[in-house]
Amino acid sequence: MLLDFLTNWLAAIPGFVVPFALAALGLLIIEKAGVLSLGAEGFMLVGALAGIGAILGLGASPPAALLYAGLAAAGLSLLYAVLVVSLRVNQVIAGLSLVFLAQGLTGLIGSAANWVNRPVEGLRAVPLPNLADFPIIGPVLFRQDLVVDLTIPVFALVAAVLARTMVGLRLRAVGDGPDAADASGVSVALTRYGAIMVGAALVGIAGGYLSVGIARIWVEGMTGGRGWIAIAIVIFARWQPWWALAGAILFGAIEALIPRIAAAGIQVPQYFIAMIPYLATLAVMTWTCLRSVGLSMEPRALGLTHLREDR
Numbered sequence: 569m570l571l572d573f574l575t576n577w578l579a580a581i582p583g584f585v586v587p588f589a590l591a592a593l594g595l596l597i598i599e600k601a602g603v604l605s606l607g608a609e610g611f612m613l614v615g616a617l618a619g620i621g622a623i624l625g626l627g628a629s630p631p632a633a634l635l636y637a638g639l640a641a642a643g644l645s646l647l648y649a650v651l652v653v654s655l656r657v658n659q660v661i662a663g664l665s666l667v668f669l670a671q672g673l674t675g676l677i678g679s680a681a682n683w684v685n686r687p688v689e690g691l692r693a694v695p696l697p698n699l700a701d702f703p704i705i706g707p708v709l710f711r712q713d714l715v716v717d718l719t720i721p722v723f724a725l726v727a728a729v730l731a732r733t734m735v736g737l738r739l740r741a742v743g744d745g746p747d748a749a750d751a752s753g754v755s756v757a758l759t760r761y762g763a764i765m766v767g768a769a770l771v772g773i774a775g776g777y778l779s780v781g782i783a784r785i786w787v788e789g790m791t792g793g794r795g796w797i798a799i800a801i802v803i804f805a806r807w808q809p810w811w812a813l814a815g816a817i818l819f820g821a822i823e824a825l826i827p828r829i830a831a832a833g834i835q836v837p838q839y840f841i842a843m844i845p846y847l848a849t850l851a852v853m854t855w856t857c858l859r860s861v862g863l864s865m866e867p868r869a870l871g872l873t874h875l876r877e878d879r
Contacts, residue, residue, distance in 0.1 A: 571704075573828060574704075575703075575704050575707060575708075576828060576831075577821075577824055577825060577828045578704065578707075578708045579707035579708050579711065580824040580827075580828070581708070581817070581820050581821050581824045582708070582712050582716045582719075582820070583712070583713070583716060583781065583782055583820075583824075584782070584819075584820035584821075584823040584824040585716075585719070585816050585817050585819075585820030585821075586715055586716055586719055586774065586777050586781070586816075586820075587612070587774040587775070587777055587778050587782075587794055588774075588794065588797065588798055588801060588815070588816035588819050588820055589719055589723070589774075589812070589813055589816035589817075589820075590719070590722075590770050590771065590773055590774035590777070591608055591611075591612060591770070591771045591774040591775075591794065591795060591798035591801075592798045592801040592802050592805065592812040592813075592815065592816055593722070593723060593726055593767075593770055593809060593812060593813075594608075594611075594766075594767040594768060594769070594770030594771035594772075594774065595608055595767060595771065595798055595799060595802045596726075596767070596802050596805070596807055596809060596812055597726065597739075597763050597766055597767035597770070598763050598764050598767035598768070599743070599802065599807060599867060599870055600730065600739050600740055600743045600763065600807060600867055601739050601742050601743050601759055601760045601763035601764070601867075602742055602743035602744075602746060602760065602867050602869040602870050602871075602872065602874075603652060603653070603659060603760055603763065603764060603870075603871075604659040604660065604663065604870055604871035605648075605659075605663055605764070605767070605799075606659075606660060606663030606664055606666075606667070606799065607645075607648055607662075607663040607664075607666035607667055607670075607768075607795075608771050608795035608796070608798050608799055609667045609670070609671075609791055609793065609794070609795030609796055610644070610666045610667040610668075610669065610670030610671070610795070611641040611644065611645065611666075611670070611768045611771040611772050611775065611795070612641075612771055612772070612774055612775030612778070612791040612794060612795045612798075613670045613671060613674045613775060613789070613790075613791050613795075614637075614640050614641050614644050614670050614673070614674060614772060614775065615637035615638065615640060615641045615771065615772030615773060615774065615775030615776040615779075616637070616674075616775035616776060616778050616779040616786065616790055616791060617640075617674040617677060617678055617683070617779070617786060618633075618636050618637045618639070618640030618641070618772070618776065619633040619634060619636060619637040619775070619776030619777075619779045619780040620633070620678075620683050620686075620688060620779045620780065620785070620786040621636075621677075621681065621683055621786075622636035622637070623688045623689070623780065624681075624683055624686060624688060625681065625683075630688075630689065630690055630691045630692075630780050630781070631691070631714065633776060633780050634715065634773050634776045634777060634780060634781075635773075636776070637772045637773050637775060637776025637777075637779075637780070638769035638770070638772045638773040638776070639769065639772075640772055641768045641769055641771055641772020641773075641775065642765045642766075642768050642769040642772065644666070644670065644768065645764050645765050645767075645768030645769075646761075646764075646765065647666070648662060648663070648666050648764060648768070649760065649761045649764040649765065652764075652873070653757050653760045653761060653764070654757065656873040656875065659871050659873075660871070667795075671789065674788070675788045675789075678786055678788060679788075683786050684786060684787065684788065685785060685786070685787065686785065686786070687784055687785050688780065688784050688785065689784070690780050690781055690782075690784035691713040691714065691715060691777075691780060691781040692713060693711050693712060693713050694712070694713060694714055694717065695710060695711045696710040696711075713781060715773075715777055715781060719813075720813075723809050723810065723812075723813050726809055727809040727810060730809065738754050738759055739759060739763055740867070741754060742754060742756050742759045742760060742763075742869075743867030743868070743869055743870065744867055744868045744869060745868065745869065746869050746872075746874040747874070750874070756874050757874075771795070771798070774794075774798075775791060778790060778791060778794070793845075793846070796849075797819055797845060797846075797849055800815075800849045800852060800853055801815035801816055801819065801852075803853065803856055804852045804853070804855075804856045806856075806865050806866065807865045807866055807867065808865055815852070818848070818852070819845060819848060819849075822844055822845055822848050823845060825844075826841050826844065829841065
């Protein structure tokens with residue numbers, strides 16, 4: 569009984585990790601360019617709706633629906649980029665406003681298009697022959713869908729780009745010293761526009777995975793605060809990709825445990841179970857604040873606007 573409980577829990581963790589991991593990675597890219605992004609919840613909502621809409625409205629396949637989710641979030645991020653990069657609106661206010669806009673917009677479109685509570689065919693697991701039949705590790709590692717399988721390679725790619733390429737060097741230069749980057753010929757505005765759109769696309773795919781890969785249905789507000797938790801994961805990770813993945817695994821394990829507890833018939837108050845992810849967020853943030861400041865890789869210009877004439 570205990571072995572079945574552990575196996576089912578461990579096998580469910582990778583699917584719950586993906587939304588946190590991709591959202592945190594997208595935010596990390598945006599913030600590496602010096603742009604504070606509090607709009608993750610909004611990008612995830614738009615991605616979740618776009619994924620379902622692509623299947624119901626366009627007849628797209630689930631993998632294609634995730635691409636539509638990323639494109640929809642990238643499109644919304646263009647508005648955010650205009651506000652914070654071109655118009656130099658306060659990044660905190662712009663991010664929060666974006667979340668409220670996305671909440672209302674997705675609710676309106678979802679209801680008007682009659683996409684609410686309509687189940688769709690989601691992503692299917694792609695079991696690897698022979699390996700998927702191994703006890704415990706088979707269901708956990710070798711019986712997942714394509715997005716789960718690609719998550720670690722995507723993290724490896726982003727980590728390599730940030731650390732070892734000119735694109736990553738320019739991105740980090742803009743986030744750490746936009747004036748110096750501008751003086752050396754790097755376009756601060758163009759770099760930030762690109763980082764915002766690429767990062768938002770990843771966050772949108774995270775939202776699309778929630779609706780297409782996990783829930784397979786659209787419900788208003790279905791992201792349930794995961795975008796805010798992704799922001800906490802980035803701070804916990806101190807803007808390092810692999811630590812962001814570790815934080816996503818922690819929160820994914822907690823989320824995967826909640827339905828397993830209910831399925832096992834363990835009597836735990838419903839409201840306490842709903843509190844668990846946010847209690848974990850507070851604990852992680854507290855632990856992060858108590859760690860040595862010297863370990864931080866926070867971009868030095870994070871949240872600061874850049875005006876070329878001020879150089």
